Amino acid sequence: xxxxxxxxxxxxxxxxxxxxxxxxxxxxxxxxxxxxxxxxxxxxxxxxxxxxxxxxxxxxxx
Numbered sequence: 151x152x153x154x155x156x157x158x159x160x161x162x163x164x165x166x167x168x169x170x171x172x173x174x175x176x177x178x179x180x181x182x183x184x185x186x187x188x189x190x191x192x193x194x195x196x197x198x199x200x201x202x203x204x205x206x207x208x209x210x211x212x
Contacts, residue, residue, distance in 0.1 A: 163180055
């Protein structure tokens with residue numbers, strides 16, 4: 151899923167809302183959306199950590 155698709159799909163529900171009336175298909179779709187969002191966040195975190203490592207190695211050189 152692309153970032154825009156994740157954002158648009160995530161508008162259909164809220165984290166923590168009651169799931170009683172939600173169908174199995176809808177739950178599966180939500181799970182797919184949330185897994186895609188987790189992957190997107192992990193990529194962003196990895197990129198930021200790499201940036202910090204690069205900056206630290208650059209500025210810590212003597």
